Amino acid sequence: MNGQTDPPRLALLISGLGLGGVQRTMLTLAGGLADRGLAVDLLVPDDRGPFRDQVPANVRLVNLSRWWLRLPVIRTRKRRKALLMAPAVAAYLRRERPDALLSASHYVNLGALWGRDLAGTGTRLVISQRTQLSVAITNSKLPVLHRRPLLAWLTRRYYPRADAIVAVSDGVADDLAAVARLPRERVQTVYNPTDVNYIVRRAAEPAPHPWLEDGGPPVIVAVGRLAAQKDFTTLLRAFAHVLERRPARLLILGEGGLRPTLEAQVAELGLGAVVAMPGYAENPFSALARADLYVMSSRYEGLPGALIQALACGCRVVSTDCPSGPAEILDHGRFGRLVPVGDAPALAEAMLAALETPPDPQRQRERAAQFSVPRAVDAYLDLLLGDEAVNFRQTAG
Structure with missing residues (x-):
């Protein structure tokens, strides 16, 4: 952990602060974790957007923006930005050394997995699938010829490297396990928090x-x-x-x-x-x-x-x-x-x-x-902190 007196530091990685259900629920989760006494960083590739003023006051907003993420062919393309922010994620992990990283949605998950590999820090990584992967593959807009098979291959290749894999519903979990060829027991369902x-x-x-x-x-x-x-x-x-x-x-x-x-x-x-x-x-x-x-x-x-x-x-x-x-x-x-x-x-x-x-x-x-915030926070504490979650709860009282 970070030290005997310091609280655990957790990082949550999302695609940005634009309008969307993922952003709303991750902001709620970040606030819920911070309310438990954890040090929480919210990582974004661009800190502008309608939801910026909804970032909880006890959550630190970290802008991962780099020059290449601001290029016209990238800055307006959420998928490309998510995949290309891996070096920025790696730099953050080497600099801040959080106890765990949680990412949300498939492209962001891939960016987090690659960033963790680049960092070489061994940071505990939990990835979360927010919608049907099979539908996402059908709707994929990756700028390559065989984009649908590529997204499927990427998830099959890299998702197993995560320390834990979460789905926001049993239906999403079933679909993810089938498409990414994961053992169903590797995917845990944690419902999104609703305040x-x-x-x-x-x-x-x-x-x-x-x-x-x-x-x-x-x-x-x-x-x-x-x-x-x-x-x-x-x-x-x-x-x-x-x-x-x-x-x-x-x-x-x-x-x-x-x-x-x-x-x-x-x-x-x-x-x-x-x-x-x-x-x-x-x-x-x-x-x-x-x-x-x-x-x-x-x-x-x-x-x-x-x-x-x-x-x-x-x-x-x-x-x-x-x-x-x-x-x-x-x-x-x-x-x-x-x-x-x-x-x-x-x-x-x-x-x-x-x-x-x-x-x-x-x-x-x-x-x-x-579908309360406390239930979701408890579940994510266990996933992010592992065995240390029990010690943290005892210390936090």
Whole structure:
């Protein structure tokens, strides 16, 4: 360890401080670890971004930026930046000598593995898979001819070198073990931490849209990037079916490249008066707390944080049974209806049924509490500190 009186130092490596579920959950985890008395460094290849002001005060932000990471062909490409930051990671490990390093997402994991090898420090390294590796391989944009086989080969070649491997859901763990050809027992599931107390505080803030307070028809809320993964095209078709049976309004909070396509679909379906897409909401919790229903229409996920956040806000929920996470979060339908991916009629029926079901906010909040920060922090302490975790807990009291 660092010394008899110094607390263990942990480093968490992420792709940056841009908007995203990985960033939000890793910031929550970093704060939770620091609150336990650990010295925590958050490593990023660029310290700019919307989430910079959300870095906990007791966490040290370390900018790994180097001249090559600022080149135009690299700085805007998250994948390339993650793979090419290995020398900067190595320099940090040699200089700071943390007790352990935790990395998040497959490209960052590879950068961490290569950085640890370059450093030659033997730093304990825990890598975490945040989404389905098989889907990531399909969507790979590595700038080489055979990019999909290459990403699969890289994970098979280097992932086994990690001291521990984490997945954020059992579904992600199963997929990772199969694709990376790892023994399933090598991959441990640790659910992402959700700061329920923070969500409840922010939920009391003013609503981000007037529909949520005007006493009109029910408001259905969806949250996420306007991207193919979230499949808002199916949600819009399903919502059109809902309107055939009852009045309602749909509020989609998020921004992304598919905005023109979705706006054209709204116009084509004649939904302009009852669908609003006001953009990214810094505080979606105030909307979820006032919504009549939260709907997640994703094609794939890892462990969808917005679904847990909706439960924490006491909201009724409907979700696609996509790989991976929704079935685990909702306990296979006990806490919200699950429907097949891409099935607009089934999604519409589930939405209609949910709107007719009496809400039970306390039950939903109790379910969200199963994904608490203390549980995640305890699990990561064991993985990062190994046998020393027991000594640290005893010393910390």
